[in-house]
Amino acid sequence: MLFWTIIKVALKxxxxxxxxxxxxxxxxxxxxxxxxxxLAMGAGAQKQVLERISAMGTNLLIxxxxxxxxxGVTSGSRQNLxxxxxxxxxxxxxxxQIAPVVQGSAQAKYFNLNSRVAVVGSSPTxxxxxxxxxxxxxxxxxxxxxSMMRVAVLGPTTVENLFQDEDPLGQTIKVNGINFxxxxxxxxxxxxxxxxxxxxxxxxxxxxxKQLFGLDYLREIDIxxxxxxxxxxxxxxxxxxxxxxxRLQPEAQDxxxxxxxxxxxxxxxxxxxxxxxxxxxxxSISLLVGGIGIMNIMLVxxxxxxxxxxxxxxxxxxxxxxMLQFLIEAIVLSGLGGLIGIALGxxxxxxxxxxxxxxxxxxxxxxxxxxxxxAAVGIFFGYYPARRAALLDPIEALRYE
Amino acid sequence: MENIEKTYKxxxxxxxxxxxxxxxxxxxxxxAIMGPSGSGKSTLMHxxxxxxxxxxxxxxxxxxDVSRLSPNQLAEIRNRRIxxxxxxxxxxARMNALENVELPLLYAGNxxxxxxxxxxxxxxxxxDRMTHEPNQLSGGQRQRVAIARAIVTNPTxxxxxxxxxxxxxKTGDEILALFRELNRQGRTVIVVTHEPDVARQCGxxxxxxxxxIVPYDKKxxx
Numbered sequence: 001m002l003f004w005t006i007i008k009v010a011l012k013x014x015x016x017x018x019x020x021x022x023x024x025x026x027x028x029x030x031x032x033x034x035x036x037x038x039l040a041m042g043a044g045a046q047k048q049v050l051e052r053i054s055a056m057g058t059n060l061l062i063x064x065x066x067x068x069x070x071x072g073v074t075s076g077s078r079q080n081l082x083x084x085x086x087x088x089x090x091x092x093x094x095x096x097q098i099a100p101v102v103q104g105s106a107q108a109k110y111f112n113l114n115s116r117v118a119v120v121g122s123s124p125t126x127x128x129x130x131x132x133x134x135x136x137x138x139x140x141x142x143x144x145x146x147s148m149m150r151v152a153v154l155g156p157t158t159v160e161n162l163f164q165d166e167d168p169l170g171q172t173i174k175v176n177g178i179n180f181x182x183x184x185x186x187x188x189x190x191x192x193x194x195x196x197x198x199x200x201x202x203x204x205x206x207x208x209x210k211q212l213f214g215l216d217y218l219r220e221i222d223i224x225x226x227x228x229x230x231x232x233x234x235x236x237x238x239x240x241x242x243x244x245x246x247r248l249q250p251e252a253q254d255x256x257x258x259x260x261x262x263x264x265x266x267x268x269x270x271x272x273x274x275x276x277x278x279x280x281x282x283x284s285i286s287l288l289v290g291g292i293g294i295m296n297i298m299l300v301x302x303x304x305x306x307x308x309x310x311x312x313x314x315x316x317x318x319x320x321x322x323m324l325q326f327l328i329e330a331i332v333l334s335g336l337g338g339l340i341g342i343a344l345g346x347x348x349x350x351x352x353x354x355x356x357x358x359x360x361x362x363x364x365x366x367x368x369x370x371x372x373x374x375a376a377v378g379i380f381f382g383y384y385p386a387r388r389a390a391l392l393d394p395i396e397a398l399r400y401e
Numbered sequence: 402m403e404n405i406e407k408t409y410k411x412x413x414x415x416x417x418x419x420x421x422x423x424x425x426x427x428x429x430x431x432x433a434i435m436g437p438s439g440s441g442k443s444t445l446m447h448x449x450x451x452x453x454x455x456x457x458x459x460x461x462x463x464x465x466d467v468s469r470l471s472p473n474q475l476a477e478i479r480n481r482r483i484x485x486x487x488x489x490x491x492x493x494a495r496m497n498a499l500e501n502v503e504l505p506l507l508y509a510g511n512x513x514x515x516x517x518x519x520x521x522x523x524x525x526x527x528x529d530r531m532t533h534e535p536n537q538l539s540g541g542q543r544q545r546v547a548i549a550r551a552i553v554t555n556p557t558x559x560x561x562x563x564x565x566x567x568x569x570x571k572t573g574d575e576i577l578a579l580f581r582e583l584n585r586q587g588r589t590v591i592v593v594t595h596e597p598d599v600a601r602q603c604g605x606x607x608x609x610x611x612x613x614i615v616p617y618d619k620k621x622x623x
Contacts, residue, residue, distance in 0.1 A: 005507055016495055311491045314452065315505040315550065316480020318473045394452050398491070 010329040013301075014336075024297035025337035027290025028377065032341025032370045033348060034283035039370075040349040040360035042276025047361055049268045053261060055189055057130045059096070059225040061235060063089075063242070065217070066255040079217040080255055083205075085245060086221045092237050094229040099126035099222040100205050104213045108162060108201060109174040115161040118200040119175065121208025122222075127153075127186075129224040132197070137169045137184030145204040148211070153184040157199040175201060176212055231262050284373070290337065291377035298330050298385035309389055310397025323390035330382020331375060338374030342367055418444040419455075420612035426591065428557075431584040433600035434593045436609035443562075445609065446593045450483055450560045451475045463557045480509050484551025488563035490543040492535040498522060498546045499531040505554050521549040525579060541572035548579060552588070559583065559590045565599055577602050 014021045065081050086100040102121040107114055120126070124139050140151045152173070159168050168182045180203060189197045209215045225234050235258050246255055302309070309322055346367075349360040418441040426432055436442045447453040448460065451467055452475075460468045467478055484505075485491075492501050499518055506514035522531055525545040535543055544564060551559050561580065565573030577599065584590045584604075592603050600606050608615040 012495060307491070308493055311493060312504070312508075313476065314450070314479060314485050314491075316476050316508045316554075318476045318508070320473070321508060395447050398452075398487075 006325055006328050007332065009325060010332045013305075013329060014332060020297065021333065024294055024333055025290075025340065027293040028287065028334050028337030028374050029290075029341040029344060031283065031287030031290040032338045032374050033344035034286055035280055035370045035373070036342060036345025036362060036366060037348045037352070037360065038279040038283045039276060039366040040345065040362040041352070041358075042272060042279065043363050043366070044349075044353075044358065044360040045275075046269060046272045048359060049272065050265060053265050053268065055131060056261070057222070057224065058261070059227060059229070059231065060129060060261040061223040061225065061231060061238065062259045062261075063221040063223065063238065063256055064219070064259070066253070066257055080246060081218040081221060082216070083218065085242060086218065088241060088245060089221065089223060089238055092234070092241060094226050094234045094237070096224045096226045097125040097129060098224070099123050099129050100218050101126065101220045101222055102205055102208050102213065102215055103219045104208070106176045106201075106212065108158065110162040110168075110171065113162050113164070115158060117155075117158050117175075118195070119208060119212060120200055120202045121205035121212070122202060123205060125224070126202065126222065129222045130197075132189070132202075133187040134184050135187040137182070139184055140204055145206055148206045149204060150178060150180045150207055150211070151183045151203065152180040153186060153202045154182055155186050155196075155198040155200050155202075156188045157196060158201060159185055161199075175203075178211060231260050235260050287370075287373060287377060291334070291381040294330055294334055294337075294378065295381035295385060297333075298326065298382055299388070301329070302326060302385050302389040305389075306392060306397045306400040309392050310394050310400065313392070313394035314398060319390040322392075323386045326386035326389045327379065327382050330386065331378040334374045334378030334382070335371075338371045341374065342371060345370070418612050419448075421458075422609075422612070422614055424607060424614065426589065428589055429584070429587050431581065431590045431592070431604040433603035433606045434591065434609065435595060435597070435600050435606055437595060439611075440609040441612040442593055442595075442609050446560065446562055449558070449591065450485060451478045480505055481554060482557040484548075484554065484556040484559045486544070486547050486551050486559065486561040486564045488566040490535070490540075490547045490567070492543060492546055492550075494535055497532045497534050498527060498538070498549075501535070501546055502550045502553050505550060509554060518549070518553055521553040522546070524552065524583075525549045539572075540568050541575060544568065544572075544576050545579070548576075548583075552583065557589060559588055561590065561592045563594055564592065565594075565596070573599070 063081065065079065083100055086098050089095060090098050099122045104119050104121075105116060106119045108117045123145050124142060126132070127134065127139050134153070135156065137153070139153055140149065144151055152175070154162075154168060162168070162173060163171070168185060171182050172179050173182060174180075180201070186198070186202070203212070205218075223234075223238070225231060238258060239254065242256055243254065248255065312322060346362050349362050353359050420441075422441075422445065434442060434445060444453070448455050451462070451470075455468060458468065459466060462478065462482060465478075467475070470478065479485075492498075493504070496504070499515070499522065502518040502521055503514040506517060511517065519528075519531065522528060525548050527542060527545050527549065530538060530542060530546075533542075535546070538546065548559075551561075559580070564580070565576055568576060580590050580592065581602065590603075592599065594600055
């Protein structure tokens with residue numbers, strides 16, 4: 001029998017029992033929909049986290065002081081990273097530039113408007129290492145750092161809070177009562193969740209340490225490596241330099257820790273992939289249940305249509321013809337369910353994208369995977385009922401009431 | 402030339418549905434196979450119709466020994482050489498008359514299924530009912546569709562199993578008249594029935610009892 005005729009017959013018999021067809025497909029629809037939206041959420045999360053990590057800068061190593069404490073109880077950061085440490089690191093091969101960083105919170109004031117901002121004290125290299133672009137004005141210079149000038153580069157949110165519609169460039173603001181001249185404004189980077197890089201004031205670290213906060217140690221040292229340098233190797237070099245500078249005994253633990261951007265990406269990707277597999281795995285169980293539903297309905301259909309099978313055999317249908325007819329019916333059932341499930345999964349993903357700032361991301365391979373999985377379920381669970389139909393004895397089948 | 406001869410036992414150890422039967426049916430004949438229920442009539446019909454094998458013996462249909470063919474080969478023989486007409490019509494409910502008649506041709510892989518099916522429906526007088534579904538047709542019309550389906554592949558034998566059993570006398574007579582007409586055109590028609598009235602309209606009668614052929618003369622005398 002011609003292939004398209006079989007498909008036509010299959011569609012016709014599925015249409016004859018619309019409610020049953022829809023119920024039989026429901027399991028596959030939900031299964032495929034769940035698999036696709038779960039994979040989309042995983043892909044979306046991965047993309048977002050990678051974007052956030054690379055927004056921090058590229059080829060970045062961040063050194064922070066270690067924690068005080070013993071026996072696993074921590075009690076605040078040590079105060080042992082110095083500007084001299086930073087200068088020494090700059091001499092290591094493979095280091096492109098460094099930015100010493102101190103951080104604090106302060107009250108910023110412009111006439112009658114004031115706002116609590118994060119104050120970052122650093123060097124001009126901070127802007128390139130951390131991927132800040134200057135939107136207007138300029139960044140401060142090494143000279144201004146060396147001579148402890150009171151200049152500030154503000155984030156766009158801070159500008160909005162303090163100046164509203166006024167032009168901030170060249171104006172003087174008070175930070176903790178000390179006058180700073182605004183020399184530039186950074187471009188917006190977007191809220192990162194745990195902190196907002198657009199709501200801070202960046203000033204020379206010398207000024208911040210001596211005049212604002214009265215500190216003689218650093219909060220962190222940002223190191224940007226030369227492109228193509230092995231970050232893990234560089235991390236080892238820095239570790240041994242700092243251990244030597246801090247005079248640590250060989251058995252002593254590091255009194256600082258270094259975060260490697262490549263490692264952060266790998267860790268985040270790993271965690272997200274694990275979750276995606278877990279969720280996808282749970283979702284594919286519903287696909288399996290959907291397959292069993294299809295097998296159930298196909299067995300009922302075969303029993304119900306025993307007489308039809310007898311008639312078809314009497315007028316010359318071969319076992320293969322009958323087998324193909326019911327197998328195709330099962331595949332059409334699961335394939336159609338798969339298509340509806342894809343629509344549902346993509347639709348669900350875009351609804352999640354609309355309702356939250358989280359952006360699921362439907363990838364073509366995951367759609368193809370789900371669809372071929374659905375078709376495979378149809379073949380696998382349709383085979384047994386179809387075989388049963390094909391092997392029916394024509395005489396018995398014709399007698400069946 | 403047609404030459405059917407069969408001798409066989411059937412039904413395993415216990416029941417001998419057919420206990421050594423031999424006969425010939427010639428091309429263009431219209432015999433009736435008669436007998437009470439339990440006589441082996443249905444079993445014989447299944448074997449003639451190639452729905453089943455005989456346990457022993459030979460069945461030669463149109464010069465071809467079909468006694469030991471595989472199920473798929475038998476399906477092909479049924480498709481090409483035999484047209485079935487059943488008591489309960491056995492049309493497929495979800496298909497219209499034309500699609501029902503087309504079906505055997507589709508299984509045969511015929512490219513001109515539609516034209517031939519239309520031709521067969523004209524022969525049985527249903528040219529104006531082609532797109533009706535079986536439940537829109539009367540019993541007589543349904544049986545005509547079934548007959549059209551039986552003759553559409555131009556088979557060697559038309560095998561009718563109680564073709565008038567579900568019809569009133571008048572419609573039944575019309576159906577029988579149609580069979581006689583088809584027979585006159587040279588087709589072999591075998592009618593299985595337990596109604597003497599029906600059998601009388603056929604060319605000759607083969608009587609079965611307890612799996613054996615009972616001589617025709619004796620039966621007439623009884």
